[in-house]
Amino acid sequence: MEWGCGVQELAIAIDHLxxxxxxxxxxxxxxxQxxxxxxxxxxxxxxxxxxxxVRNPGS
Incomplete structure (x- = not known):
């Protein structure tokens, strides 16, 4: 899945609601509901x- 795709799908679902x-x-x-x-x-x-x-990997 492309980064941020889930957030875009969430925004679309909220628009439908x-x-x-x-x-x-x-x-x-x-x-x-x-x-x-x-x-x-x-x-x-x-x-x-x-x-x-989320932490920095080098921290």
Whole structure:
């Protein structure tokens, strides 16, 4: 995978979510999406933490 490709794909996925109108989503599905979004946010925060604590190879 090309460097930065995952971040670009994430941006595109967020754009797709932004284009949706949550008021058009049935309540049951909306609840499922909220749970899934929170799981994905936790995964994203873990990746941010991984990248925050990267050390220089020579250090």
């Amino acid at each position: 932004s284009a949706e109108d949550p008021s058009d989503i049935p309540r049951g599905l909306l609840a499922e 909220l749970i899934e979004l929170h799981w994905q946010m936790a995964r994203l925060q873990a990746q941010i933490a991984r990248r925050t604590y």
